[in-house]
Amino acid sequence: MPHAAPSGGNRPRPRVLLLQVAPPAPRVRRLRKSGAGAGGPSAPAAMAVATVAALLAALGGALWLAARRFVGPSVQRQHGGGNSGLMHGKTVLITGANSGLGRATAAELLRLGARVIMGCRDRARAEEAAGQLRRELRQAGGPEPGSDAGEAGELVVKELDLASLRSVRAFCQEMLQEEPRLDVLINNAGIFQCPYMKTEDGFEMQFGVNHLGHFLLTNLLLGLLKSSAPSRIVVVSSKLYKYGDINFEDLNSEQSYNKSFCYSRSKLANILFTRELARRLEGTNVTVNVLHPGIVRTNLGRHIHMPLLVKPLFNLVSWAFFKTPLEGAQTSVYLASSPEVDGVSGKYFGDCKEEELLPKAMDESVARKLWDISEVMVGILK
Numbered sequence: 001m002p003h004a005a006p007s008g009g010n011r012p013r014p015r016v017l018l019l020q021v022a023p024p025a026p027r028v029r030r031l032r033k034s035g036a037g038a039g040g041p042s043a044p045a046a047m048a049v050a051t052v053a054a055l056l057a058a059l060g061g062a063l064w065l066a067a068r069r070f071v072g073p074s075v076q077r078q079h080g081g082g083n084s085g086l087m088h089g090k091t092v093l094i095t096g097a098n099s100g101l102g103r104a105t106a107a108e109l110l111r112l113g114a115r116v117i118m119g120c121r122d123r124a125r126a127e128e129a130a131g132q133l134r135r136e137l138r139q140a141g142g143p144e145p146g147s148d149a150g151e152a153g154e155l156v157v158k159e160l161d162l163a164s165l166r167s168v169r170a171f172c173q174e175m176l177q178e179e180p181r182l183d184v185l186i187n188n189a190g191i192f193q194c195p196y197m198k199t200e201d202g203f204e205m206q207f208g209v210n211h212l213g214h215f216l217l218t219n220l221l222l223g224l225l226k227s228s229a230p231s232r233i234v235v236v237s238s239k240l241y242k243y244g245d246i247n248f249e250d251l252n253s254e255q256s257y258n259k260s261f262c263y264s265r266s267k268l269a270n271i272l273f274t275r276e277l278a279r280r281l282e283g284t285n286v287t288v289n290v291l292h293p294g295i296v297r298t299n300l301g302r303h304i305h306m307p308l309l310v311k312p313l314f315n316l317v318s319w320a321f322f323k324t325p326l327e328g329a330q331t332s333v334y335l336a337s338s339p340e341v342d343g344v345s346g347k348y349f350g351d352c353k354e355e356e357l358l359p360k361a362m363d364e365s366v367a368r369k370l371w372d373i374s375e376v377m378v379g380i381l382k
């Protein structure tokens with residue numbers, strides 16, 4: 001179970017470690033049946049204690065949420081939250097922009113005046129999200145996106161399914177035909193701990209969507225990014241990369257599938273890809289950086305199944321201790337727009353600050369080997 005990350009704001013939040021209550025060891029069970037043992041609590045009593053503990057945690061979370069939500073905004077928005085027009089004239093592509101972090105990132109960059117292209121797999125959901133974003137911008141007092149009335153940017157929806165290399169290629173062909181420039185590419189879309197599935201091209205779903213789809217997309221758009229230089233690529237990874245490794249013998253997990261491990265592998269691949277790409281982009285004035293957003297209350301947990309009673313409690317805890325999408329999106333917005341990171345490339349960020357990586361995420365030979373194998377898997381190199 002992940003633990004909650006500190007907030008994006010400037011007040012540290014208690015770290016909650018959600019522990020699995022393990023069943024008692026067999027030896028203790030045997031003693032308990034014979035009535036012997038150290039007179040420890042019975043199983044029903046232990047369950048009652050665990051339930052009360054969960055309820056108290058939820059109550060504590062609800063109180064914290066009340067305090068946090070009504071004391072004042074804890075998120076420090078980039079560029080003071082004003083319609084600064086900082087991104088006016090810039091074109092930004094965000095994958096998975098109809099939900100969660102991608103949607104919040106789109107809202108912030110739209111407010112800063114960018115032309116935001118939402119690369120989404122489901123046009124209906126994407127158009128619905130775009131309509132909401134336009135309404136929210138109007139309500140916030142920003143002029144209609146794309147209007148010449150003022151600073152706000154423009155919103156464009158394009159279909160992109162990262163689980164289909166055919167869709168990625170068609171998307172990039174359309175981009176190269178229609179878009180004169182691309183200033184920022186934000187590889188945001190992701191899938192988390194889904195049941196074992198394969199993409200249209202036979203890749204394990206998490207590795208295929210989170211890494212390989214973005215690998216092909218980025219490579220096919222590199223020419224446009226270079227001609228738009230100075231330009232930026234932002235890759236959304238996760239702290240959970242720490243639990244993954246790149247098993248070159250079974251990248252599609254056909255021998256064995258562990259959904260948590262495969263997610264972590266895909267997030268480690270995001271970081272290795274970023275560092276190898278940064279090396280290859282030296283001297284081009286195109287920078288690429290990778291980030292973790294913390295733990296954020298989004299739809300990412302859709303494949304997590306919990307007992308009926310536990311889910312409402314977890315929901316409550318998540319309201320209190322997870323970041324909001326707006327808070328989680330700040331590092332993506334920072335890396336996409338801040339002059340502070342002009343020229344910075346190949347670095348890993350959290351809460352808008354550079355962070356250290358584990359040695360396995362810095363291994364240049366693994367990064368190069370992953371790049372070479374990825375080129376073959378997506379058909380860049382026959």
Ligand SMILES: NC(=O)C1=CN([C@@H]2O[C@H](COP(=O)(O)OP(=O)(O)OC[C@H]3O[C@@H](n4cnc5c(N)ncnc54)[C@H](OP(=O)(O)O)[C@@H]3O)[C@@H](O)[C@H]2O)C=CC1
Binds near residue numbers: 100101162163189299
């Ligand atoms: N939430 C968190 O705590 C954390 C999230 N992250 C990362 O943040 C990123 C955004 O996730 P988050 O906002 O939390 O989750 P959401 O599920 O809310 O958003 C994920 C987005 O990715 C899109 N997506 C999924 N599969 C595909 C695909 N095949 N093709 C195109 N788009 C696709 C989804 O589209 P659709 O709506 O159609 O499913 C959705 O728009 C992910 O990369 C995730 O790994 C990292 C650390 C923590």
Ligand SMILES: CC1=C(/C=C/C(C)=C/C=C/C(C)=C/C=O)C(C)(C)CCC1
Binds near residue numbers: 002297300301314318
């Ligand atoms: C918020 C939430 C849930 C859990 C989401 C989780 C646990 C997401 C974790 C994401 C992580 C850790 C991503 C790391 O990269 C549930 C249980 C679906 C219930 C509904 C609300």
